[in-house]
Amino acid sequence: MQRMPAHPLILTGVLATLLPWNGCTTKATIDQTTDTTSNITGTTSGAAWWSEDGQIKPDFKATAFVTFNQANLSQDLAAGRGEYLGSVSRLLGVPTDRQPAFFSAAQANYAQMADLNSEALFTLLHKTSKPFVY
Secondary structure, eight states: OOOOOOOHHHHHHHHHHHGGGGSOOHHHHHHHHHHHHHHHHHHTTHHHHBOTTSOBOGGGHHHHHHHHTHHHHHHHHHHTOOHHHHHHHHHTTOOGGGHHHHHHHHHHTHHHHTTOOHHHHHHHHHHHHGGGOO
16 A cells, blocks of 8 residues: 655645634734733732843842742641741741741731732731841
């Protein structure tokens, strides 16, 4: 049984004919990706977070951490301990010797924090950390 060779121009023509019918276009895919990226950076003021070399500015490290780790941080807040709570406390400037007290205060405020968006959660954590920062 002999196999007929497929000519590249025929395949290209068939693909060009079928591509518009699949309901997905390159422009739509690019627009969707751009919209998603814009929503993330627009809702979290992401443009202000990054330096020209692509690094997170020091002033925004805690904000970025809370935004990107909110689910794990919420679990640590409920427990009053954990890796994410420890990390955010260091980013907020809470000294190591005062972290246990901060953890307790944050856990006590957890009921207020449970349903907050990341920006409001950061604001409340920052406010909670103030008495523990030198």
